[in-house]
Amino acid sequence: MNQPTIDTTQAASPLQPHRSPIDSLYDLIAGDEDARVCKDIPSESCNDQPRNFFAYLLANLLTKVADELASAKLVLPWLIGWLGAPALIVGLLVPIREAGVLVPQLVVAAMIRRLPVRKWVWIVGSLASAVALACMALAAATLSGALAGWVIVGLLVLFSLMRGLCSVSAKDVLGKTVSKARRGNLMGLAAGIAGTLTLALGLALQFIEHDESSALLFIVLLGGAALLFALAAGVFVLLREQPGATEGGGNALSAALDSIGLLRTDVAFRQFVLVRTALLSVALAPPFYVLLAQQDSGGDLGALGLLIIASGLANSLSAPLWGRFSDRSARLAMVASAALAGLLGILTWALVQFAAPLLTGLGFGLLFLLLGIAHAGVRLGRKVYLVDMASSETRASMVAVSNTVIGIAMLAGGLIGLLGDLYGTAFVILVLGIASIAAALYARGLREVSEPA
Secondary structure, three states, X not given: OOOXXXXXXXXXXXXXOOOOHHHHHHHHHHOOOOOOOOOOOOHHHOOOHHHHHHHHHHHHHHHHHHHHHOOOOOHHHHHXXXXXXXXXXXXXXXXXXXXHHHOOHHHHHHHHOOOOOOHHHHHHHHHHHHHHHHHHHHHXXXXXXXXXXXXXXXXXXXXXXXXXXXXXXXHHHHHHHOOOOOHHHHHHHHHHHHXXXXXXXXXXXXXXOOOOHHHHHHHHHHHHHHHHHHHHHHHHOOOOOOOOOOOOOOOHHHHHHHHHOHHHHOHHHHHHHHHHHHOHHXXXXXXXXXHHHHHHHOOOHHHHHHHHHHHHHHHHHHHHHHHHHHHHHHHHHHHHHHHHHHHHHHHHHHHHHOOOOOOOOHHHHHHHHHHHHHHHHHHHHXXXXXXXXXXXXXXXXXXXXXXXXXXXXXXXXXXXXXXXXXXXHXXXXXHHHHXXXXXXHHHOOOOOOOOOO
């Protein structure tokens, strides 16, 4: 006679505690009867999972909105131009923002592993990010010209390094506090809500004239971002993180070199890093789509608002779906999103070649919307894949090694702009589109690591 199966992830006590509104909301969002499943997290964290889910969700949401308010791809370039700083500084913003976050993480991860509880690293990084952005707002209010530009660049270096601290610690804390098959949903919800709020910002910009009020606008944007980072730090304090392994927390440089060895000894991880490197073709594409739009629109605040609206719509519409897709198969999420970006690049090149009417007015917004949907899928897919692939002992090292390699590759990938000077912006988009198709084909070869509930 078959015996009933006992779910060991449920509370063993026959006396069930009173269910709080947070518990009920968590069960609703989890979307099935097995909402309390605990995979790949300490058993002590199971009962705290609803609380940790929402604390992480809110903190992640606040920082995503703050990142949009201080975007190095959209907001800071407009600020630099308004302040009258040299164009050279505009070209430095995105490489500094991305590489400053990624490259130092290999050594930082070894230092983080010395700490059994790592949420405090994220909290320090978030507070320091708030300070950097508050100083940027002050610089925008009191300085102008080249001095203002270089001060903002220096503060952006600090901001990027602190975001790097948050990046390493956040994935490690997520892996210890939220179960598999829940992480993609969490990140998708945060990105989707943040996208909706970003959409509201873009709509508001449509009604702001490009005059002396621009100074106040940039001060409010940067000051608001600083406030959101500070609030996120306060929310993260509420997380209940169980102490974890501290192996590899000795000499930071020695541990970093040991971590690099993962690329040699772990075949699956090495393949993932190669796939993520190939997927940079998707991440490098947006500025060139923006350049096409700028050439047509004249680059006023209304055009900036249109791009922000497209970005917000892309996240709010697609991120929750990509999140659930990633919980089922993060590998296929990367494949599908990279293929979409690749086809879009080829289509855009063709439209430019034939001077299609689509490339006027709202047509650029539509292109940026579709690209944003693809980019959201790549980001969520590769994040969930890495967290699911790694164990609690290797997660921080794998995140740091992967991010360091990608940071260096991104600096090199920035040279693709030279093709734009030689052959035009549309040709760069074509090259990146073909590379995205190749990345999608290569990603199909990754092994499956997702465990859907």
